Amino acid sequence: MFTQFALHERLLKAVAELNFTEPTPVQAAAIPPALEGRDLRVTAQTGSGKTAAFLLPLLHRLIGEAKPRVEIRALILLPTRELAQQTLKEIERFAQYTFIKSALVTGGEDFKVQAAELRRMPDILVATPGRLIEHLNSGTVDLKPVQVLVLDEADRMLDMGFAEDIERITGECAKREQTLLFSATGGGKVLREMIGKVLREPVHLKLNSIDQMSETTRQQIITADDPGHKERLVHWLLSNETYRKAIVFTNTRVQADRLYGHLVAADYKAFVLHGDKDQKDRKLAIDRLKQGGTKVLVATDVAARGLDVDGLDLVINFDMPRSGDEYVHRVGRTGRAGAEGLAVSLICHNDWNLMSSVERYLKQRFERRVVKELKGSYQGPKNVKASGKAAGVKKKKTDKKDTAKKPAAKASAKRRPSSPKSAPSTLVSQDGMAPLKRKKPAAE
Numbered sequence: 001m002f003t004q005f006a007l008h009e010r011l012l013k014a015v016a017e018l019n020f021t022e023p024t025p026v027q028a029a030a031i032p033p034a035l036e037g038r039d040l041r042v043t044a045q046t047g048s049g050k051t052a053a054f055l056l057p058l059l060h061r062l063i064g065e066a067k068p069r070v071e072i073r074a075l076i077l078l079p080t081r082e083l084a085q086q087t088l089k090e091i092e093r094f095a096q097y098t099f100i101k102s103a104l105v106t107g108g109e110d111f112k113v114q115a116a117e118l119r120r121m122p123d124i125l126v127a128t129p130g131r132l133i134e135h136l137n138s139g140t141v142d143l144k145p146v147q148v149l150v151l152d153e154a155d156r157m158l159d160m161g162f163a164e165d166i167e168r169i170t171g172e173c174a175k176r177e178q179t180l181l182f183s184a185t186g187g188g189k190v191l192r193e194m195i196g197k198v199l200r201e202p203v204h205l206k207l208n209s210i211d212q213m214s215e216t217t218r219q220q221i222i223t224a225d226d227p228g229h230k231e232r233l234v235h236w237l238l239s240n241e242t243y244r245k246a247i248v249f250t251n252t253r254v255q256a257d258r259l260y261g262h263l264v265a266a267d268y269k270a271f272v273l274h275g276d277k278d279q280k281d282r283k284l285a286i287d288r289l290k291q292g293g294t295k296v297l298v299a300t301d302v303a304a305r306g307l308d309v310d311g312l313d314l315v316i317n318f319d320m321p322r323s324g325d326e327y328v329h330r331v332g333r334t335g336r337a338g339a340e341g342l343a344v345s346l347i348c349h350n351d352w353n354l355m356s357s358v359e360r361y362l363k364q365r366f367e368r369r370v371v372k373e374l375k376g377s378y379q380g381p382k383n384v385k386a387s388g389k390a391a392g393v394k395k396k397k398t399d400k401k402d403t404a405k406k407p408a409a410k411a412s413a414k415r416r417p418s419s420p421k422s423a424p425s426t427l428v429s430q431d432g433m434a435p436l437k438r439k440k441p442a443a444e
């Protein structure tokens with residue numbers, strides 16, 4: 001019950017109207033310390049209810065002060081325009097019985113219109129880093145009065161190369177009293193460094209949605225012989241599964257475009273979303289999916305991050321994601337707020353070891369599924385190690401002459417087995433290719 005929190009009655013009224021009955025785990029964990037004014041570092045992904053987890057305490061604080069629209073009192077910084085728009089909508093819903101006003105500052109919109117909105121002094125500013133820096137440079141925004149700073153999807157902002165911008169912006173909010181940092185993944189060294197700089201004795205809440213995910217989403221794998229076979233399986237799944245909306249994830253833009261082409265040729269109302277698409281196309285794709293004009297989205301990871309689409313109940317991993325975190329992120333898009341979801345990963349021989357690393361990371365075994373009509377010849381490796389990975393075929397001893405001819409191949413083969421301790425952040429592809437790095441926006 002939300003009434004368990006000491007939230008202002010106007011907020012509780014809005015929450016009740018939105019039919020939020022039970023707080024999600026991240027809300028239950030984050031709202032009380034946030035209300036106490038503590039800094040928070042929260043690991044939770046989109047779909048966990050994290051937006052309300054930071055918005056409700058923030059709004060509560062701003063209502064309590066009762067001096068609306070004199071200065072910007074809170075800044076919510078996040079990576080993409082779509083996420084910013086979604087967050088603004090959430091604020092409007094929660095703040096409907098208050099006088100609190102918010103404004104949006106993101107790229108792709110008219111600068112002067114934004115400057116005019118900033119002059120009207122919103123209480124809460126929702127912004128993406130690049131455009132906010134432009135406003136700082138032109139003196140159209142003053143962040144010095146900011147009391148509460150929220151960094152949402154901080155890991156993603158760093159992935160997108162915003163480290164310097166964030167440093168500058170947090171420096172501008174030097175007088176802030178509270179900082180709330182959210183990231184979908186544990187993040188790497190850069191995130192840890194940033195946390196050390198921007199948070200003061202934070203409460204660390206780790207709400208990895210791994211456990212929640214497995215409760216409401218069935219997770220299956222289907223083996224495939226090659227990309228062509230995977231394409232046929234995608235067609236089959238989209239025609240035979242019962243779903244409201246589906247996302248098919250690929251690891252590369254090229255594959256996303258290719259698959260999209262096939263689907264459109266087969267008369268599916270589909271959209272494609274990847275880093276090469278401009279803002280207008282991205283918005284169109286997301287709006288169509290949200291409104292139900294299209295049921296199928298083909299997307300790469302970076303493009304789809306932060307998407308919150310109602311009724312998304314089927315996720316197909318055309319390629320296995322490169323890390324356990326990324327898998328959780330993709331599959332966490334289904335089964336939101338307790339709804340049923342299905343996640344199907346298509347596994348060729350070169351996906352197998354990634355898949356078994358993800359199984360170990362999640363501490364669960366995916367259901368093996370066979371589509372009779374499309375059964376291929378690859379059914380997984382002949383022998384597997386205790387870890388679940390493919391046991392390598394013993395190579396014949398090569399004589400010295402042979403070895404001398406192929407020094408590069410030999411060197412890379414030698415390096416390969418040395419990295420299991422770093423899984424799942426560095427996963428090794430099965431067929432001896434170079435170790436696959438985790439999260440590679442460049443491939444998007």
Ligand code: AMP
Binds near residue numbers: 046050051
């Ligand atoms: P978020 O993780 O903040 O993107 O939230 C995901 C979705 O869950 C949004 O559509 C929210 O409106 C919804 N939501 C958040 N908290 C709750 C709750 N306690 N009960 C029902 N729905 C919720």
